[in-house]
């Protein structure tokens with residue numbers, strides 16, 4: 001019996017080792033090649049042509065209509081969500097792509113489409129037309145896919161005046177909170193040459209998962225920052241969420257000015273953002289073993305998964321030994337009985 005236990009332990013170890021080796025060998029999803037830099041450029045140009053997207057202005061409302069019509073034209077299920085703020089009624093746009101086997105589980109990708117300026121117009125090219133264009137392009141690429149889980153692609157308003165759009169969404173969708181596999185928020189993804197994934201203690205495994213799978217490891221890193229953006233609304237509701245942004249976003253000299261124009265946009269970085277986000281979204285929506293993502297990397301995991309089998313096997317050995325010695329005693333007492 002102890003020999004068979006050794007064999008079981010060896011088999012189990014090699015299985016876990018093999019799983020580890022397999023899981024670190026990721027192939028880039030083919031649909032990455034469908035991302036079009038030309039389309040992204042066209043979308044950013046169109047979004048900044050409204051001159052300003054200050055929440056609540058007529059121009060901002062025209063831009064939201066533009067986003068809605070674009071999604072509708074590529075046959076995506078899309079709707080408006082209106083909500084009240086001290087600055088009046090604002091609008092979020094919600095796009096949805098249904099999954100196959102796990103329709104009720106969601107991967108969320110979000111970005112704010114409103115902008116702000118300290119003076120004059122707020123064209124908001126880097127903050128945040130580029131991220132909105134990425135979301136629109138990903139919606140196009142994913143529109144004819146049916147992965148395991150569903151996608152919600154969220155375009156928030158009012159981020160620049162108090163994160164109203166994301167707060168409203170989080171507070172009015174209690175029903176699916178428990179079914180959100182992951183949320184990826186994009187804010188300022190167009191200046192400089194590299195990306196950072198911000199995480200908190202809950203979403204650290206999510207950031208690691210994305211980093212492990214990205215094909216652009218030289219350009220993407222993960223940090224624990226505390227920037228103010230829509231991801232904070234999700235963090236406050238304990239929804240596993242990361243923020244994807246350009247490195248040192250506060251160093252962008254044209255942030256929240258009328259100079260945040262298309263000429264500042266590094267389109268290569270925007271395409272890199274689209275590719276990294278699409279890779280992450282693809283794996284998150286199609287990975288069968290994801291239920292354990294947040295559990296697996298919990299520090300308690302190795303303790304539980306080593307201690308439990310060891311305690312179980314030791315108890316089994318002791319029990320067998322105890323029974324064997326009892327049998328031996330009975331046997332010898334039978335023999336000595338006259």
Ligand SMILES: [Zn+2]
Pocket residue numbers: 112127128159187188229
């Ligand atoms: Zn922003």
